[in-house]
Amino acid sequence: MKTSNPLDREMFPPFSGFPKDGLDFLKRLKKNNNRPWFQKHKQEYDELVKFPMQCLIASLAIELGSDAKEIEFNPAKSIFRIYRDVRFSKNKAPYKTSVAASFQIRGHKDRHESPGLYLHVQPGQVFLGGGLYMPMGDQLKAIRKSIVTDPDKYLKVVRNRGFKKTFGGIQGEVLRKAPLGFPKDHPMIEHLRHKQFFVGVELNESVCLKESFLGKVADTFRTAVPLVRWLAEV
Secondary structure, X not given: OOOOOHHHHHHOOXXXXXXXXXXXXXXXXXXXXXXXXXXXXXXXXXXXXXXXXXXXXXXXXXXXXXXXOOEOOOOOOOEOOOEOOOOOOOXXXXXXXXXXXXXXXXXXXXXXXXXXEEEEEEOXXXXXXXXXXXXXXHHHHHHHHHHHHOHHHHHHXXXXXXXXXXXXXXXXXXXXXXXXXXXXXXXXXXXXXXXXXXXXEEEOHHHHHOOOHHHXXXXXXXXXXXXXXXXXXX
């Protein structure tokens, strides 16, 4: 049975689609990416961009409550801040021109170093996916060790019919040669060469404007959850 926090239901009504005005706001922000302009229009961001994303997250918490119990969908914590970290970037534009959220397994605090699900909306593009985008060195070693010691468990995830139909396979960068310590003719070399372990689909922005977008996100996330679980376990 799907349940939710009554307070969330009161604060964030059921998702009915991103407003077209929200995407238009992000387009205008791209042309006026400076603090004075954003401060003047911040209420538009809160109402047309941030709030719809929070409604989507709250609706996902209900929709996936029984299928992904271990993953946290929190309207307050899951959404990324609009502010860019410009400390080490040549691009000093202070604001992101997209809205995004990530969802980790409960207890995993660092969203950059733990497997999870990811959602990204910007004018012209929607991305849905999951996995581990940039594994640390020790994580990559653990992943490869698990692929070698228990290949069937890994192959059950990546060879699933729904997984292959939705994502095709594991995406991201791949080594040109066998990783150090593995022979080039290893039976799992195709999988051991991966440097990243994530999957995703890119969609046209029009899909996020509809109420049915909630179901599309939920179905895509359900298909990615087995990979997230496997990564978290290894």
